[in-house]
Amino acid sequence: MPWLRIRLKTGREQADSVSEAMERCGALAVMLEDAGDEALFAGPGHDSPRLWAQTSLSALLPADIEPTRFADEVAALLGIDKPPAWETDLLPDQDWERVWMDRFQPLHVGADLWICPSWLAPPPPPAISVVLDPGLAFGTGTHATTSLCLEWLATHSLAECELVDFGCGSGILAIAALKLGARSAWAIDIDDGALAVTCENAVRNEVHGRLTATLPDSLPAGIQADVVVANILAAPLIELAPHLAALTRTGGVLLLSGMLEQQAAEVGLHYSRNFIVESCQRDGWALLVCRKTPSGD
Ligand SMILES: C[S@@+](CC[C@H](N)C(=O)[O-])C[C@H]1O[C@@H](n2cnc3c(N)ncnc32)[C@H](O)[C@@H]1O
Structure with missing residues (x-):
């Protein structure tokens, strides 16, 4: 049986109520996506909104639903005269879980590193695989800010390195570094959920004995690492400059990611001393x- 998809755009403030109204009018699922090109991250003092300024909603409905009637019912529930502009298309019946899983393919970084979802067989050694499923914590390697860091890690010797992953999300960078030969890693995040996911991913990848996941405030004083990586956002990277500088050992490397190209010069200025x-x-x-x-000490 084919399915009818109705798509429309709303502002951030309306997205939740429109989505709920669509479900109440018979949508089997409503997917919310970025209708522009806006990255959402969180950070202290930089509470990023949960939804995009321009949010696209796709409602999945039985194919025999009359789209105009559905849109009118949604508008009536929302108490507005006219429904927002919408478009429709027909989707062939599919195994939706399969479709979702097929979207995540192994990601090859540098010569040997692979990031693989758990439902696919990782490539055999000498390939180095990090098994990681998409989930609530940020970091599957597909975003440019993560892949730039992964690429640096995969193309430099990490043997015997101590590493700090500041803003670890899923733990992808710390776990990849450990798999690539780093001796130990601190994985730090302000989000307890991210720390829990990082620990699960560390166990799954058998590096948990060398990884410590912690909130920033619980990091022991005086810790220094050979490689510090922070994929956060421009504003917190500027705010954290003295702290991240102190965490980096002399002769060591600090990787800063999560900023737009046009923000790089300003962030760099705060680290140039x-x-x-x-x-x-x-x-x-960048x-x-x-x-x-x-x-620089
Ligand atoms: C963009 S994600 C990066 C995740 C992963 N490291 C990667 O590269 O894919 C940023 C992470 O930083 C965390 N974060 C934001 N501000 C932070 C701060 N001031 N201190 C520590 N973690 C922070 C967020 O909770 C989020 O998990």
């Missing part, structure tokens, strides 16, 4: 590779 800063870009995002000089 302690570090030699170089930048690279992907899809409009990675700053900062090397801590002896005079």
Whole structure:
């Protein structure tokens, strides 16, 4: 049986009520997506909204539903005269779980590193695989801010390194670094949920004995690492500059990600006293590779 999909755009404030109205009028599922190109992250003092300024809603309905009637009913429930502009298409019946799973393919980074969902067989050694499923915590490797960091980690020797992953999300960067040869890793996040997911992923990848997941305030004083990676956002990266600089050992490297290309110069300025800063870009995002000089202590 084919399915009818009705798509429309709303503002952030209306998205939840429109979605609920669509469900009450018979939608079997409503998917909310970014209708523009807006990244959502969270951080202290930078509470990012949960939805996008322009949010696209796709409602899945039985194919025999009359779209105009559905849209009128949604408008009536919302107490508005006219439904927002909408478009429809017919979707062939599918195994929706299968479709969702097929979207996540192994991600190959550098020469040997693979990020693989658990339902696919990881490539055999010498490939180095991180098994990681998409979930609530950010970080499957597909976003440019993560893949820029992964690529740096996969193309530099991490043997015997101590690493700090500041803003660990799913733990992808810390776990990849441990699999690539780092000795130990601190995974830090302000979100307890992210820390829990990081611990689960560390167990699944058998690196839990070398990883400590903790809130920023619980990090022991005086910790320093050879590699510190922080994929957060421009504003917290600026705010955290003294802290991240202190966490990086002299001669070590600090990777800063999560900023747009046009924000890179300003973020770099806040680190230029302690570090030699170089930048690279992907899809409009920038990675700053900062090397801590002896005079930077
Ligand atoms: C964009 S995600 C990055 C996740 C993962 N490291 C990656 O590269 O895919 C940013 C993470 O940083 C965390 N975060 C935001 N601000 C933070 C802060 N000030 N201190 C520690 N973690 C923070 C968020 O909770 C989120 O899990």
